[in-house]
Amino acid sequence: MSERPISRFPVPELKDLPEDVRAKILAVQEKAGFVPNVFLTLAHRPAEFRAFFAYHDALMEKDEGLTKAEREMIVVATSGANGCLYCVVAHGAILRIRAKSPRVADQVATNYRKAEITPRQRAMLDFAMQVSLDSATVDDADFAALREHGFTDDAIWDIGAIAAFFAMSNRLANVSSMRPNDEFFLMGRVPKA
Structure with a gap:
């Protein structure tokens, strides 16, 4: 287990948190068996914690247009490009579970262009990387390319929104020096015990 602090910023005690924030953290702990450090890192700013996880859940906890595994692919690939260790490790773990493929998850984390993914997923990740790293260049041709792979406007919005949200998340994780949990x-x- 790492001895390094989980954040450069204060990490509050669960007992000192507002009830709704504490309840969300305890629910995650019940489901995962541990508390991901992102919850504890962001908990010192309860209003921002609520806003962050509300938008996170709105983007990541649906299965329309994109699968949950594809949503995680976007997070892992763009987080790697943004140099975010926390998100690559944490969402790489979630991707391994949702894609049911540790190999593909590791490939996406390292270089999605060489990963064993479909042409549709490659187009999705190309667009997500463009949004994450050079959004000013997005134009109608990029939308047309995605539509050729069957993406709807709603799915294209989700790709862009996930890439944009996690670009912000990557920067917060890097600023706070957020440490990935060993469990990830x-x-x-x-196999689960």
Whole structure:
């Protein structure tokens, strides 16, 4: 287990948090078996914690237009490009589970262009990277290319919104020096006990 602090910023005690924030953290702990450090890192600013997780859940917890695994692919690929260790490790773990493929998850984390993914997913990740790294260049031709792969306007919005949201998240994780939980490194690699 790492001895490094989970954040450069204060990490409050659960007992000192507003009830709704504490309840959300405890619900995640119940489901995952541990508290992901992002919850504890952001909890010191309760209003921002609520806004962050409301938008996160609105983007990531639906299965319309994109699968949950494809949503995680966007996070992992763009987080790698943004140099965000926390998000690559944490969302890489979620991708391993949702894609049911540790190999593909690791490939996407390293270089999605060489990953064993479909041409549709490659087009999705090309667009997500453009939004994450050079959004000023997005134009109608980019939308046309995605439509050729069957993406609707709603799905294209989701690709862009996930890339944009996690670009912000990556920067917060990097500024705070957020440490990935040790539990993430094995998730989806070994059978659950």
